[in-house]
Amino acid sequence: MSELAERQRARVFFTWSAQATAQPLEIVRGQGATFWTADGARWLDLCSTTWNANLGHGHPRMREALHRAADQAFVAGPTAAYPDKLRAGELLAEIAPRGLAKSFLCLGGAEANENAIKMARLLTGRRKVVARNRSYHGATLAMLSLSGDPRRDAFEPGLPGIVRLADPYCYRCPMGKQRETCAIECADDLETVLLREGPETVAAVVVEGIVGANGVFIPREGYLRRLRELCDHHGVLLIADEVLSGFGRTGRWFAVDHEGVVPDLLTCAKGLTGGYAPGGAVLVHERIARHFDDHVLLCGLTTYAHPVTCAAIVGAIEAYRDERLIERAASLGAWWRPRLDAFAKAHEFVGEVRGLGLLFALELVRPGTREPQPADAMSRVYAALRARHVHLFKRDNLVYLAPPLVSTEAELDEGLSRVTEALEEALAP
Ligand SMILES: Cc1ncc(COP(=O)(O)O)c(C=O)c1O
CATH class of the missing domain: 3.90.1150.10 (Aspartate Aminotransferase, domain 1)
Incomplete structure (x- = not known):
């Protein structure tokens, strides 16, 4: 060393x-x-x-973007307006699944997930959140308790109202199926969970686009569409955590794009800035964004949409696109x-x-x-x-x-x- x-x-x-x-x-x-x-x-x-x-x-493009932000050297509060902030929002709306037209910009993945869940709770007035048995959503106290990850044990009891869903872990299928006999029962488990809990008590279902650090589970084709149908049927929001699986990691901008599924909220970080600056975002469907036109959005930190973050988002998306x-x-x-x-x-x-x-x-x-x-x-x-x-x-x-x-x-x-x-x-x- x-x-x-x-x-x-x-x-x-x-x-x-x-x-x-x-x-x-x-x-x-x-x-x-x-x-x-x-x-x-x-x-x-x-x-x-x-x-x-x-x-x-x-990456030369990122070097350039960060230099530009450093040269400006202005301190922008959360409510400030400036070109990179506008451009970041516009670019995100262009690459997002259709309808996710407005962004909430923050510093990382856990913070993005925290804010997505706060928005879901504010919008629905409900408390419970469904998450998978094996999943990771971040290291803050609330996001660790949402995570299906043994590392949360030391911090229990955490956030109340978390309900667990089966994983699409085909190699060790939790539903006891073989590939040949699989009818994506792990997706249908959501119906069982929602009916048991009472869908009117559930604000959202949170799933990683593709489970990352808990095992890279690639579900059968139709899995995400089935989750979307069940959420629609029961009036529950679908949040896709694309912190790890987003920004090209799976060969599409977002993993949900493989099935053409549009979540209500999509969270991202990591590849969003390519790691060149802290950055996270919640991409919000316009029908949810409209709710906050006349309801207070009780979310935001001092460093909201920081100039360096916005410059890095713009540089990164342009690099992904142009190259x-x-x-x-x-x-x-x-x-x-x-x-x-x-x-x-x-x-x-x-x-x-x-x-x-x-x-x-x-x-x-x-x-x-x-x-x-x-x-x-x-x-x-x-x-x-x-x-x-x-x-x-x-x-x-x-x-x-x-x-x-x-x-x-x-x-x-x-x-x-x-x-x-x-x-x-x-x-x-
Ligand atoms: C799927 C997923 N969500 C959220 C997070 C948390 O992101 P961050 O460490 O930027 O808070 C991670 C981090 O590995 C992740 O893989």
């Missing part, structure tokens, strides 16, 4: 880790899917940093997929590869079974990946691959061969 990283340990906390065990990297430079650390090592970023660097590192990066994610993902499948077929410790666009998970199992690889084996995996300078996200028995949309085929090839070597070293008998 570099001297700077070691000194920093004493003064600044690391997130989600015991402080003594964190292993910070001193990154000095980055380009595309590659970054370099102070010791001269060349790393491959197969997780787009924190699933947010969709535009990769060192056709959403299309690139789809074609690069289609190119990589057979290579990942071939790797999985050749190694019994890979139970399943699942993914869409440039969002993949490898589910690692004991060879010949569906039993998850144990924690000690996964620690070896982590060490072997690190030794090969591969940056990726790993959790339980899952290894995630989510490279920047600007990655080259050569970087992905090299990434897969480093991952192959690491997993063989850590898990081969």
